[in-house]
Amino acid sequence: MEIANLPISASQRSKLLSAGYATLSSLSSLSPSHLARDLNIELQEALEILKVVSDAADRSKSTDGHHQALKGVQTAWDMLSEEQMQQHITTGCEDLDHILRGGIHCGEVTEVGGVPGIGKTQLGIQLAVNVQIPVEYGGHGGQAVYIDTEGSFMVERAHQIAEGCINGILDNFTDHDRKILACQEWMQPNSFLSNIFYFRICSYTEQIAVTNYLEKFLKEHKDVKIVVIDSVTFHFRQDFDDLACRTRILSGMSLKLMKLAKTNNLAVVLLNQVTTKYTEGSFHLTLALGDSWSHSCTNRIILYWNANERYAYIDKSPSLPSASAPYSVTSKGIRNSTSHCKRVRMM
Amino acid sequence: MLTRFRVEGEGERSSMAENDDLGIERTASIQNPTKPSSSIGARVRATHDDDEDEVRVSLRPVLPHSSSDLIHQEAARALSVMDSFHQPWLTGVELLDDANRNKHVLPTGLEGIDVLLGGGLREGQLIEIAGPSSSGKTQPLQMQVCLHSASCIADKGSVMFLDTCNSFSPNRIACMVNQFSGPLFKEAKERRLERIMSSILCQPIYDIFELLDTLHQLESTLKHTVKTGGYKICLLIIDSISSLIAPILGGKSPQGRLLMVSAGIVLKKLAHEFNLAVLVTNHMVGGEGGIIKPALGESWKNIPHVRLVVSRDQQSNVFTATVLKHTMRVAYYIHVSEFTCNTDINYSQMKNQSKNHRILNMLILHLYNVPIAACF
Numbered sequence A: 001m002e003i004a005n006l007p008i009s010a011s012q013r014s015k016l017l018s019a020g021y022a023t024l025s026s027l028s029s030l031s032p033s034h035l036a037r038d039l040n041i042e043l044q045e046a047l048e049i050l051k052v053v054s055d056a057a058d059r060s061k062s063t064d065g066h067h068q069a070l071k072g073v074q075t076a077w078d079m080l081s082e083e084q085m086q087q088h089i090t091t092g093c094e095d096l097d098h099i100l101r102g103g104i105h106c107g108e109v110t111e112v113g114g115v116p117g118i119g120k121t122q123l124g125i126q127l128a129v130n131v132q133i134p135v136e137y138g139g140h141g142g143q144a145v146y147i148d149t150e151g152s153f154m155v156e157r158a159h160q161i162a163e164g165c166i167n168g169i170l171d172n173f174t175d176h177d178r179k180i181l182a183c184q185e186w187m188q189p190n191s192f193l194s195n196i197f198y199f200r201i202c203s204y205t206e207q208i209a210v211t212n213y214l215e216k217f218l219k220e221h222k223d224v225k226i227v228v229i230d231s232v233t234f235h236f237r238q239d240f241d242d243l244a245c246r247t248r249i250l251s252g253m254s255l256k257l258m259k260l261a262k263t264n265n266l267a268v269v270l271l272n273q274v275t276t277k278y279t280e281g282s283f284h285l286t287l288a289l290g291d292s293w294s295h296s297c298t299n300r301i302i303l304y305w306n307a308n309e310r311y312a313y314i315d316k317s318p319s320l321p322s323a324s325a326p327y328s329v330t331s332k333g334i335r336n337s338t339s340h341c342k343r344v345r346m347m
Numbered sequence B: 001m002l003t004r005f006r007v008e009g010e011g012e013r014s015s016m017a018e019n020d021d022l023g024i025e026r027t028a029s030i031q032n033p034t035k036p037s038s039s040i041g042a043r044v045r046a047t048h049d050d051d052e053d054e055v056r057v058s059l060r061p062v063l064p065h066s067s068s069d070l071i072h073q074e075a076a077r078a079l080s081v082m083d084s085f086h087q088p089w090l091t092g093v094e095l096l097d098d099a100n101r102n103k104h105v106l107p108t109g110l111e112g113i114d115v116l117l118g119g120g121l122r123e124g125q126l127i128e129i130a131g132p133s134s135s136g137k138t139q140p141l142q143m144q145v146c147l148h149s150a151s152c153i154a155d156k157g158s159v160m161f162l163d164t165c166n167s168f169s170p171n172r173i174a175c176m177v178n179q180f181s182g183p184l185f186k187e188a189k190e191r192r193l194e195r196i197m198s199s200i201l202c203q204p205i206y207d208i209f210e211l212l213d214t215l216h217q218l219e220s221t222l223k224h225t226v227k228t229g230g231y232k233i234c235l236l237i238i239d240s241i242s243s244l245i246a247p248i249l250g251g252k253s254p255q256g257r258l259l260m261v262s263a264g265i266v267l268k269k270l271a272h273e274f275n276l277a278v279l280v281t282n283h284m285v286g287g288e289g290g291i292i293k294p295a296l297g298e299s300w301k302n303i304p305h306v307r308l309v310v311s312r313d314q315q316s317n318v319f320t321a322t323v324l325k326h327t328m329r330v331a332y333y334i335h336v337s338e339f340t341c342n343t344d345i346n347y348s349q350m351k352n353q354s355k356n357h358r359i360l361n362m363l364i365l366h367l368y369n370v371p372i373a374a375c376f
Helices: A010-018 A024-028 A032-039 A043-062 A076-085 A094-099 A120-130 A155-170 A175-183 A189-194 A204-220 A243-264 B067-083 B092-102 B111-117 B141-153 B170-181 B186-198 B208-228 B241-245 B255-274 B297-301
Strands: A109-114 A143-148 A196-200 A224-230 A267-272 A274-279 A282-287 A299-306 A309-316 A324-330 A333-336 B003-008 B013-019 B025-031 B040-048 B051-059 B126-131 B158-163 B200-204 B233-239 B277-286 B292-294 B306-313 B318-326 B333-340 B358-362
Touching: A010 A032, A010 A043, A024 A043, A032 A043, A043 B208, A076 B170, A076 B186, A076 B200, A094 A309, A094 A324, A094 A333, A109 A120, A109 A243, A120 A143, A120 A155, A120 A224, A120 A267, A120 A333, A143 A204, A155 A175, A155 A189, A155 A333, A189 A196, A204 A224, A204 A243, A224 A243, A243 A267, A243 B200, A243 B241, B111 B306, B111 B318, B126 B255, B158 B208, B170 B186, B186 B200, B208 B233, B208 B241, B208 B255, B233 B241, B233 B255, B241 B255, B241 B277, B255 B277, B255 B297
Parallel strands: A109 A267, A109 A299, A143 A196, A143 A224, A224 A267, B003 B025, B126 B277, B126 B306, B158 B200, B158 B233, B233 B277
Antiparallel strands: A274 A282, A299 A309, A309 A324, A324 A333, B003 B040, B013 B025, B040 B051, B277 B292, B306 B318, B318 B333, B333 B358
């Protein structure tokens, strides 16, 4: 393996190369002080380089002689049985769950976008509440991370949705059981609220920082089963002159989120805004952040108005066909669409 | 191929390096000749990829040679050692023989695409598929093609899928495999499914360094299996390579481009040495005048052997594949093949509409006297 392929900074790499080190083996038997002298760098830095080198050397050694030694490789057969065991997080709306085959998938990044007022934040809060439904009642019994960049998270609304969710569970029981259940501690809306970890983000630097911090946070909070970012776009749509730089930052961030989703087996839900795009002589509404961002989510759901009804449309998914389903936003949260739920027009 | 030598001596060192056109870099550190009384110990270290040879040369000033002569002698000797470290040459006949014997063509299962590619994915080549993902209602078609070929080829050998977007869907593959199996008994179907699914390997990758690392490991694994005659990987898919490269490409530092090119080189090397077909996916970006083009820019452009662009007409739901570059075909003309796809769950059944085959644009006529009809 060559030095150029090591995860070290560009300046370190060029120093190594100009000092005549090109392969791992040329570095393997060096002492840190020797390297520090050769490269004219701090001892600490030399130590870090050598650590990276020895890690890489260990990895390439461990594969010798074992053909199955590629780390993290799974066969599709194993993954299939794993996928069939997988629980999904319900959205609260049966029609929507149906087209999503059970709800939002864990281990994947799902992007939800739509015009203002369509119910993106509502869906975000609903998911943060629904993930906490105990396993016995068909949920995950998990916790939620809510990253709020716009300041649109309303705690009263979360309380209300939690109440709606509790009542939904209670509806399945007889009066007698209901009384017993209602006294239990987890059945209080406040306990639902205590399991939502809320981060308020005020700039894109903070957003990058929190994405990096999540890895550590999720190690300490193993129960977290969903991460909602509301919205991923907000800070990136303003104060950004260098679009190439924005693309780089965003694609790096999306890879981190992908990794979080896979390693911790949790659902990442990104809420996105819409923008207009000029194609073939007319303007279309499309999700913000451009074409390259559209590759950075596993699934994409677009929320839109159809006449007076709200609809969700699966725009992109590796496993699901495109389909759309109506839903409505009620005081209890996201529910099936009913005919009397009309859009209130404020004219 | 980069071969590097270090000649180390005790005491003060001066170093000289030269670069020749063959890409061989030579470095020799030479003993300072001001101390003739001490014995001169020089260590010649030759590193050639993973194999390492060490030649110990001990120099003692027995004859009253001037020490600079001695140094020149030793330097010449060191350089002659490294001259033996190059790949053996092959004649055209041997190459042809190798191509006929080892470089098979793997059909993707999509007739239209197979016709365009001249039978399918050819082992030993790097094939790129680019396509837009979210131009309104577009499906991630390139991924469908990937999954489709994975399910098709897994029958013959192993397929390795490096997944960067968590988009590998075993459920989907199971659906496709079952579609092809035809009228079989349920048990036989189960067994076949298990066999095929077990020969598809998947690994999530979220970092370019992780990718290079994995490829390196894959290389040593394959080297080992070639010796022992173990299982054979015949297709390597990276979906999508652009999402790994996008975070590092651009800006002032050339490191991103360097990593991208070195990933390309490693992929081509793997493809050639171990007879793999390598399929990578790329996304599209808006170019000049709003015309979309494959991402990753000019320096990536000449790396893949074959570049294919897929797009979809939203009204008619017809998918179109266009060859941008093909090393085995008549260069510089683009032809188009259309295939349809249903939007329900069976949309993998992309059917070839052979009547709609047409040549869109013929820029330069046949370079090799290949009649157009032969391309279909």
